[in-house]
Amino acid sequence: MSAPRQLVVVGNGMVGQRLVEAVRQRDPERRWRITVLGEEPRPAYDRVALTSYLTGTTEEDLRLAPDGCYDADCELVLGDAVAGIDRAARVVTTASGRAVAYDALVLATGSRPFVPPVPGADLDGCFVYRTIDDLDAIRSRAASVTSGVVIGGGLLGLEAANALLSLGLATSVVEFAPRLMPAQVDHGGGEVLRRKVEALGLTARLDTATERISAADDGLRMTFADGSSLETGLIVFSAGIRPRDELARAAGLAVGERGGIVVDETCLTSDPAIWAIGECALAGGRVYGLVAPGYDMAEVVADRLLDGDAAFAEADTSTKLKLLGVDVASFGDAHGAAPDALEVVYADPVGGVYKKLVVTDDASRLLGGVLVGDASAYAALRTMVGQPLTDTPEKLLLAGPSTSDLGDDAQVCSCQNVSAGAIRAAIHDEGCADVAALKTCTRAGTVCGSCVPLLKTLLTQSGVEANPALCEHFDVGRAELFDIVRVTGLRTFSEIIARHGRGRGCDICKPVVASILAGLGGGHILDGEQAALQDTNDHFLANIQRNGTYSVVPRVPGGELTAEGLIAIGEVARDFGLYSKITGGQRIDLLGARVEQLPAIWKRLVDAGFESGHAYGKALRTVKSCVGSTWCRYGVQDSTSLAIMLELRYRGLRAPHKIKAGVSGCARECAEARSKDVGIIASENGWNLYFGGNGGFRPRHAELFASDLSDAELVGLVDRFLMFYVRTADRLQRTSAWIEALTDEHGDGFAYLRRVLVDDELGLCADLETAMERHAGSYTDEWAAVLDDEEKLGRFVSFVNAPDAPDPSIRFVTERGQIRPVVAGPTLEVVRR
């Protein structure tokens, strides 16, 4: 094998990173050694999702390179910009003086935001929106101002405006053109878009040119061409991009008149050893400001470097995005530029929907279109561009196309260039059974996510999409069943299954109905017919262990326990011979109790002032806390008091799965709140609230939902979040999985939750709070109620005909001074040779 050749990649953005992965994938023999030189101090990250960085997504979450991408043959140098290219010697030199020889050089230098030459554009408080550093600077400024302006009402400008709104700023967008997103949508679509974003709190100033920016008392003053002015705390320029072609220019490579490194259809520049890809390249006379064409170019170059013959064709610039909760999409010839193109328009200014299809003059083929307010048909329509229409244009506009006749070569994911055929193959040959598996297997849906609904449709058509049916007895899922029970007022399992199911139920649907009835305030969980629906844990109000004994966990709100309480628990453990262990949720677990011992154990605990800890239920478990500002010299808020208040408010709340919470008194986070479903971390000004954390099998950090809340604001949001979860999540779905499912359904699950729980888009907030208030007001201790009820107490026996007899199969030995169950365990066959 010949010695490896040296590939140098300049730039570690999304496209540069994609090139590295594409070469590595095609080059198992390591014919190329790779050196990547990046100007930013951090490895490639997902710029498409950049805004989510302001709402809790971490730098790590956004990172693109898979583990193991870089090694001895593939080196990544960060924070060292390339300063020059010596084409004759085939060497690049960096700002720090490093010199790297190349056999092939790929320029993936990307673009820079265009800042128009407005006087004052370089003042403090003026920003651009491209890197994590930019966002850090904007966030830092936003903390001390109340308003912000984005100059530029295009795609990225609205994204930036969304970010400013999420930082709590009164936000305006100033656009030179007479409509928002002028490159993507037409006048009608722009008008619907304007009305929708203004309804969400954004101010749009259209047809407006900024003449100068000057310093003002409280920030900056913008003066416009018509003489009017506006004062604001910060300004973000988002007026387009310019290719970073300066290296190429200095090295004498051909560049376009308006910038961009000229490349041919193989992405080769005017030097046969130098390629250019992504936003710095001028391909076919165009600079593409989207990631998908950049990825295509990276694949082409990787293929060519390994002697392939791939070529870059004109790219699809279709886009779909959700801005401020408004769907906007444009695809194909959106402006009807083709000669004799016809436009079919549907506009509903009241409902905020605008749809336009561009078709050939004989209405036989689809050329393009614009969708605002409802872009559900986007993925399917886009794949039909250039194809014969499957229906009349009006029907396609109103009902959307059917996807059943999607050809195998129709492109489903334009970001990763994945066809319907490839998706079908992944479903049938690779066994992908859900969207997550398809994402891993084909990479479809992993960049902008707009094709996820289409992936679901393809799964359904292939007959593998998870059926919402709970089990053989009910055709609906938990959320729908919850609504049915809530609306019909049916309150017994027999009535519910008779009217809405079949058979007599099972270990899946019965606990679900039990949970729903409990969630609707159905009284004691062991009352009447409900008792038969409960899993053994809920039936005996204790957790079954491997030998058929149970564990007992009294509630210890916030983990705060008096000396008397501690002694009482210790005495119970001693007197009943139980094994005791401290749990991760700051409570004490007592194990090894037989069924007939449970009432006597609980009598003692209730007399000592304890109550059920619901460790056995799909319910609120604990609210873990640190000692907070009361004791800790670093604490800034009283985390223990808040934790106790929350635990007492939500105790006994039955849910689709267990719920854990945590409260930390400062940013050191000793309560590990971000690993909880509901995490609260003190700030100087109040509480920061996080949702959707998880430990266990698939750990996940909770994401920031709201900042600097008062106690009352915090309780309001947690009330709404938990009650919405109780009503709409699937069976055994923790909050983190629930939010992921909301993302699959609504684009961005977190943004959706904000719209529902903060903006009250569904008009549910008052109802959710009332329901939680009712729960908190009607709470009673389940164990105390059982102790007062002879009939229920009678169920706590090992044998119905020998109430005092213990189960003779339960045996213990002693280990480290405590009991340990004797279990037979699987018998191992020992083979001797």
Place this chain on the structure above:
Amino acid sequence: MTVLDVQTWTAVCRFDRLLPERGVAALVGGEQVAIFRTHDGAVFALANHDPFSDAYVLSRGIVGSRGTLPTVASPMHKQVFSLVSGECLDEPGVAVPVYDVRVRDGDVEVAVP
């Protein structure tokens, strides 16, 4: 020759003591028996021993149906057993013993051989 029916019936509890669609355990001649009452008032008896977990817990499982067959699911790892035959419907070849059970004068009686 006459073969006598020598089954011995043991009364374990009153029928009213059984919750519909729930089980109880009884100790009969040293054997642990799980007795279930279905929604229509029928009674069934299986061994209380769960062969998968080796714990005596089947009486504490959720009673339901699979198709038209009445069932109980082990509370430990949820394997489903037929109340009629004792066969495990999730794991062919595994079965638990079934016992004769009847209701006489309001008493639930089990026959353990």
